[in-house]
Amino acid sequence: xxxxxxxxxxxxxxxxxxxxxxxxxxxxxxxxxxxxxxxxxxxxxxxxxxxxxxxxxxxxxxxxxxxxxxxxxxxxxxxxxxxxxxxxxxxxxxxxxxxxxxxxxxxxxxxxxxxxxxxxxxxxxxxxxxxxxxxxxxxxxxxxxxxxxxxxxxxxxxxxxxxxxxxxxxxxxxxxxxxxxxxxxxxxxxxxxxxxxxxxxxxxxxxxxxxxxxxxxxxxxxxxxxxxxxxxxxxxxxxxxxxxxxxxxxxxxxxxxxxxxxxxxxxxxxxxxxxxxxxxxxxxxxxxxx
Numbered sequence: 001x002x003x004x005x006x007x008x009x010x011x012x013x014x015x016x017x018x019x020x021x022x023x024x025x026x027x028x029x030x031x032x033x034x035x036x037x038x039x040x041x042x043x044x045x046x047x048x049x050x051x052x053x054x055x056x057x058x059x060x061x062x063x064x065x066x067x068x069x070x071x072x073x074x075x076x077x078x079x080x081x082x083x084x085x086x087x088x089x090x091x092x093x094x095x096x097x098x099x100x101x102x103x104x105x106x107x108x109x110x111x112x113x114x115x116x117x118x119x120x121x122x123x124x125x126x127x128x129x130x131x132x133x134x135x136x137x138x139x140x141x142x143x144x145x146x147x148x149x150x151x152x153x154x155x156x157x158x159x160x161x162x163x164x165x166x167x168x169x170x171x172x173x174x175x176x177x178x179x180x181x182x183x184x185x186x187x188x189x190x191x192x193x194x195x196x197x198x199x200x201x202x203x204x205x206x207x208x209x210x211x212x213x214x215x216x217x218x219x220x221x222x223x224x225x226x227x228x229x230x231x232x233x234x235x236x237x238x239x240x241x242x243x244x245x246x247x248x249x250x251x252x253x254x255x256x257x258x259x260x261x262x263x264x265x266x267x268x269x270x271x272x273x274x275x276x277x278x279x280x281x282x283x284x285x286x287x288x289x290x
Contacts, residue, residue, distance in 0.1 A: 032064045033268050036089040038096065038109075040070030040080055041124050046095030047074055048284040049251045053260055060277040061261070070099070074287075077130075083108035091267050093120040094147075095246060096128035106137060113147055118239035118267035121148045123194070123246030126203070148242050149205050149232045164220030167195045169245075171228060171255075177211050181272040182231070182241070182262045186255045191217070193249035193286075200226050204242070208232035212259075214244075229259065231266075239267050248284040257282070 037054055039047040047069040054065035066085045070076045077100045086092055086108045101109075113119070121128075126144035131137045173188045196216040204210065208230045216223035229243040241263040250256045257280050265272045 032062055033090040033270070034064045034066065034085075034088055035091045035093060035264060035268075036085045037065065037067045037093045038080060038083070038086075039068065039094075040074055040076070040099055041095050041097040042074060043097065043287055044095070044123060044246050045074075045248045045284045045287055046122060046246065049246075049248050049282060050093065050095060052251070052280060052282045052284075053257075053264075056261065056277070056280050057264060061265070061273065063264075078102065080105060086112040089117065091118050091120065091264065093122075093264070094125045094128060095122040096143075097124035098130035099128060100131055100137075101129070101140075103137060106140060113234070113236050113238065116237040118241075119147055119234060120263060120267055121240070121242045123197075123244055126242075126244075146235045147240075149208065149234045149240050161198045162195045163198070163216040163223050164218075165195055167219045167223075168193050168217045169196045169214040169228065170217055171212050171214050171245075174210050174213055174227075177209065180209070180211060182211060182229075182259065182266050184262055184272045184274060185258050185276050186262070190253055190255040192245055192247065192253055192256060194228075194245045194247040196223065196226055196228070197244040198224070198226055199244060200224065204230045204232060212243075241267055248282075248286050251280075251282040251284065254279045 035054065035057060037050045039050055051067045054067050057063040057065055066082070068080050068082045068085065071079045071081050077098060080099070080101060083105050089112060092112055126148060128143040129137070129140035131141055169192050171190050171192055173183055173186065177183060196214045196219070204227060209232065210227040210230045212227065212229040213225050214228035215225050228245050232240045234240050243259070245256060258276060262272045
């Protein structure tokens with residue numbers, strides 16, 4: 001009888017341990033990371049390309065996503081409904097240009113940044129806001145500076161230049177970063193439609209890690225090579241991944257797709273997937289700037 005009781009207790013102990021393990025696994029599975037995309041850029045159709053990235057993250061990589069768009073359309077500079085979703089976000093992805101959001105909406109972005117959680121920015125997000133001089137929210141013109149670790153003076157004035165809308169960019173992996181997790185599976189050389197932004201010598205700031213270099217093809221002026229993707233830490237202590245690419249045709253390129261998917265994983269502190277789920281079908285037209 002005593003032996004039976006001992007065996008029973010052992011079995012109960014094993015059962016309880018197994019149950020706890022299963023519950024822990026279920027809890028981890030249930031807690032999908034939430035990625036919130038905030039779009040509104042006038043020109044590059046971010047509100048159309050990023051939902052396709054979001055769909056892939058949900059379908060193939062087990063994430064939850066929310067995509068927020070300017071309302072009533074991309075030309076609306078003063079309203080992006082749903083920013084309260086940032087209260088629950090694990091990662092915020094911004095593709096913005098010259099917005100003038102009301103204070104109550106900006107408050108959600110500020111609260112997110114102050115948590116020190118990670119941020120991803122595309123192309124024109126260095127100059128996400130454009131409030132007039134003396135406006136109560138004028139500080140937001142420096143969004144690139146405090147959220148994306150841009151140097152002082154980048155905000156609404158957007159100090160960078162580019163090499164003409166008829167040009168495009170050859171992209172190459174910076175050799176020293178070939179083993180960087182964000183570059184897993186990314187081709188060493190590829191071509192994108194984005195015209196190269198001249199960000200040097202001010203940007204990226206000291207301490208950033210340059211990942212990809214761009215060379216202008218058919219530039220309208222004398223061109224130098226410039227970094228087009230890098231990582232760093234913003235003034236709130238949050239991880240930052242920034243790329244000056246983002247033309248809708250860039251999203252058709254498999255190396256760029258993989259770069260973006262990798263960056264999302266990296267920013268979330270997740271292992272970058274070595275097994276690629278395959279090229280995404282992204283065909284979004286470019287809008288001519290107004």
